[in-house]
Amino acid sequence: MKIRILLTFFIIVWIGLLVRVFHLSVQSNDYYENLSENNSIKTELSAPVRGEILDRTSEPIAINELGFKIALAPHLTKGKDTTLLDKEIAYLLSMIPTLDAKKIAKTYKQHDSYYNHTFIDVVDFIPHETVIPLYSLMNLRDTIKISPSPKRLYPYGAVASHVIGYVAKANQKEIDADPSLQLLGHVGKNGIEKYYNRYLQGVAGERRIKVNAHNVEIEEIGRSATQENHNLVLNIDMRLQNFITEAFGNRVGTIIVMDTHGAIYAAGSYPEYDLNTFVSGISSKEWNRLMNSVDAPFTNKIINGLYPPGSTIKTGMGLIYVTSGMLHENSTVKCSGSMKLGNRAFRCWKGTGHGTTEISKAITQSCDDYFYKGALQVGIERMSTGLIRMGLGKKTGIDLPNEFIGTVPSRAWKREKYNKPWYQGETLNTSIGQGDFLVTPMQMAQYTALMATGKLPIPHVAKSIGNNPYTPNALDVLTPSEKSKLPIIQRAMRGVCNDPGGTARGFVSTRFPIAGKTGTAQTTGIAQGTKQRQSEHSMDYFSRSHAWFTTYGPAENPQFIVTVLVEHGGHGGEATGGMVSSIYNKLDDLGYIQK
The missing domain is CATH 3.90.1310.10 (Penicillin-binding protein 2a (Domain 2))
Known part of the structure; x- marks a missing residue:
C-alpha cells in the first residue's frame, strides 16, 4: 500500500514537471521569442x-x-561624481558660449539613470546659423549628438x-x-x-x-x-487681417469678416498677444501681466466672448413676429417712449418715442417699444425656439477649439438653471437682446449671414486641408413662411445704413450700399426713477454699453459679413461705423467685391 502511494506521488510529480517543460519550451516560445527580440x-x-x-x-x-538640438550620452555621472558631465558641458560652452551651463546640468541629471541607454536632450534649439560652422567638429565627439530641431x-x-x-x-x-x-x-x-x-x-x-x-x-x-x-x-488674407488690426487700434472687442458661405477672411480678438513668446516658454512676469489684464487678452472673444446682443437681435426677432400668426408686416404700435408693465416702465431708447411704428421702421430706427409689445403677443416660447433654430444658443461649428454656446433665455432654461418661474418682464428684455440673453460675436456673424441669404453657413477658417478643399454646406433652417417674409427684414436692414432715421445712416461711408443692424447692449441697468438717460460718453468706462454693428454687403448682392463689437464702446453705429465702412472699402480694393 505504501509503495502504491509513493509510486502515485512520483507519477504526479513527473507529470507536473513534464507539463511545465512543455509549457516553457513550446507554449511560451512566442512570449520568450518576443522578449528576446525586444532585448x-x-x-x-x-x-x-x-x-x-x-x-x-x-x-x-x-x-x-x-x-538643431543637442543631446549628451547617458551615464556621464557616477553617483556624485560629475567629472565627465562637467567636461562635456565645458566643451559645449567653449563652442557656444551663450548656453546655460546650470540648465544643461539640471536637465541632464533629471533624465540620467542606470536604465537609460539613450542620449539625453539638453538643449532644445540652437539656430541653424550658429551650429553649421561648428557641426563637423562637434559631431566627432561620441558623447554629443546633434540632430535637426x-x-x-x-x-x-x-x-x-x-x-x-x-x-x-x-x-x-x-x-x-x-x-x-x-x-x-x-x-x-x-x-x-x-x-x-x-x-x-x-x-x-x-x-x-x-x-x-x-x-x-x-x-x-x-x-x-x-x-x-x-x-x-x-481662408484668412493677412493683408486684410493686418488692416482690421490697425483699424481697431487700442479698443477691446472683436472684428469678423466672413463671406456669405462661411469662409473667414479676417477675424481678430483684441487685445492680441505675441505668439512667439509661448514657443520656448513665456516668462512669469509676462504671464502675470497678461493674466491680470482687465482686457482679458487670453480670451478668444470671437468664440468665447459672451455679450448681450442688444438691438442686433431685432432682425431675426422681427422675422419671428411677422410669421407668428399673431402679427404681420403691417401691424403697428404707438411708441411714446415708454411702456408700463406692472409697476415698471420699459423705456424705448428714444425718449420722445417713434410714433406709429411697423416692422420695417422698428428695425431701421431700432424702436424698442415695438418689440416689447410684440413680445407680449408672440410669447417667449416662440421667440426662443425660433432664435435657437436660427443658430443662437448653440455652437456655430467653426473649426476653432472650445467654442461657447451662449444663452437664449426661456422658461425651461430658467427653471433648469435657477429653479425659478419666468416673468413677463423677462420676455420684454429678451425681445431687445438684454437680460440673460448672451451671444458670441461668431454667432452674430453667422446669424447675420442667415438674414442676408436665407441660409445658415458653417463658419470655417481652413480653406483646404492637404489637397482637399474645405467647404461645409450651409444649413436650411428657415420655414417657408420665414423665407417669404425675409425680404421685409432685408429692406429694413438696408434702411439702417441708408435711410433717413436709420441708426447707422450718419456713420456709414462705403462705396456701395450695405445693410446691417446696430446694437447698444447695456451692461448697467437704469434706475426706474431716472428721467433723463445719461449719455454713453459721460459714463464711467465699465458702465458704458457694448457697441455692436453687424452688416452684410453689398446690400443687393450679399457677399460678405462684417461684424464688429467694441466693449464699452457706447452707441453701436457711432463707435463702429467708420471701421465697418473702411473694411468694405478694403475688400473692394483687394478685388473681393463683385459688383
Missing part, C-alpha cells in the same frame, strides 16, 4: 516636421525655423493670435492622451494649431535596428519614412 531589436523614432500654415494667398502664417515661428507676431493659436511644450496629460508627443515635444495649444494639431504634426518615422548586449548597433532591419509637411491653407 535585441531597438526602435528609433524620427520626429516629423510640423506642417506650415499659409493664408489664402500662400503667405506664411506659421512656419518652422531651421535649427525646427522651431515654430509666427512671422506676424500678435496679428490674428487667437485664430492661429500657438504650439508649446506638451504637458504630461497631453502626452498620456497622445504618446507620440513624447517624441515630438510640442503640441498645438490654441486656435488652428490646436484644432488641426493631429494633421499638422504628421506621423513619426520609424527605424528598427539590431543591437548587441552593449547596446551597439549591429544592423538595420527596417525603416518607415515620416509623414510630414502637412501644410494647411486658411
Whole structure:
C-alpha cells in the first residue's frame, strides 16, 4: 500500500514537471521569442516636421525655423561624481558660449539613470546659423549628438493670435492622451494649431535596428519614412487681417469678416498677444501681466466672448413676429417712449418715442417699444425656439477649439438653471437682446449671414486641408413662411445704413450700399426713477454699453459679413461705423467685391 502511494506521488510529480517543460519550451516560445527580440531589436523614432500654415494667398502664417538640438550620452555621472558631465558641458560652452551651463546640468541629471541607454536632450534649439560652422567638429565627439530641431515661428507676431493659436511644450496629460508627443515635444495649444494639431504634426518615422548586449548597433532591419509637411491653407488674407488690426487700434472687442458661405477672411480678438513668446516658454512676469489684464487678452472673444446682443437681435426677432400668426408686416404700435408693465416702465431708447411704428421702421430706427409689445403677443416660447433654430444658443461649428454656446433665455432654461418661474418682464428684455440673453460675436456673424441669404453657413477658417478643399454646406433652417417674409427684414436692414432715421445712416461711408443692424447692449441697468438717460460718453468706462454693428454687403448682392463689437464702446453705429465702412472699402480694393 505504501509503495502504491509513493509510486502515485512520483507519477504526479513527473507529470507536473513534464507539463511545465512543455509549457516553457513550446507554449511560451512566442512570449520568450518576443522578449528576446525586444532585448535585441531597438526602435528609433524620427520626429516629423510640423506642417506650415499659409493664408489664402500662400503667405506664411506659421512656419518652422531651421535649427538643431543637442543631446549628451547617458551615464556621464557616477553617483556624485560629475567629472565627465562637467567636461562635456565645458566643451559645449567653449563652442557656444551663450548656453546655460546650470540648465544643461539640471536637465541632464533629471533624465540620467542606470536604465537609460539613450542620449539625453539638453538643449532644445540652437539656430541653424550658429551650429553649421561648428557641426563637423562637434559631431566627432561620441558623447554629443546633434540632430535637426525646427522651431515654430509666427512671422506676424500678435496679428490674428487667437485664430492661429500657438504650439508649446506638451504637458504630461497631453502626452498620456497622445504618446507620440513624447517624441515630438510640442503640441498645438490654441486656435488652428490646436484644432488641426493631429494633421499638422504628421506621423513619426520609424527605424528598427539590431543591437548587441552593449547596446551597439549591429544592423538595420527596417525603416518607415515620416509623414510630414502637412501644410494647411486658411481662408484668412493677412493683408486684410493686418488692416482690421490697425483699424481697431487700442479698443477691446472683436472684428469678423466672413463671406456669405462661411469662409473667414479676417477675424481678430483684441487685445492680441505675441505668439512667439509661448514657443520656448513665456516668462512669469509676462504671464502675470497678461493674466491680470482687465482686457482679458487670453480670451478668444470671437468664440468665447459672451455679450448681450442688444438691438442686433431685432432682425431675426422681427422675422419671428411677422410669421407668428399673431402679427404681420403691417401691424403697428404707438411708441411714446415708454411702456408700463406692472409697476415698471420699459423705456424705448428714444425718449420722445417713434410714433406709429411697423416692422420695417422698428428695425431701421431700432424702436424698442415695438418689440416689447410684440413680445407680449408672440410669447417667449416662440421667440426662443425660433432664435435657437436660427443658430443662437448653440455652437456655430467653426473649426476653432472650445467654442461657447451662449444663452437664449426661456422658461425651461430658467427653471433648469435657477429653479425659478419666468416673468413677463423677462420676455420684454429678451425681445431687445438684454437680460440673460448672451451671444458670441461668431454667432452674430453667422446669424447675420442667415438674414442676408436665407441660409445658415458653417463658419470655417481652413480653406483646404492637404489637397482637399474645405467647404461645409450651409444649413436650411428657415420655414417657408420665414423665407417669404425675409425680404421685409432685408429692406429694413438696408434702411439702417441708408435711410433717413436709420441708426447707422450718419456713420456709414462705403462705396456701395450695405445693410446691417446696430446694437447698444447695456451692461448697467437704469434706475426706474431716472428721467433723463445719461449719455454713453459721460459714463464711467465699465458702465458704458457694448457697441455692436453687424452688416452684410453689398446690400443687393450679399457677399460678405462684417461684424464688429467694441466693449464699452457706447452707441453701436457711432463707435463702429467708420471701421465697418473702411473694411468694405478694403475688400473692394483687394478685388473681393463683385459688383
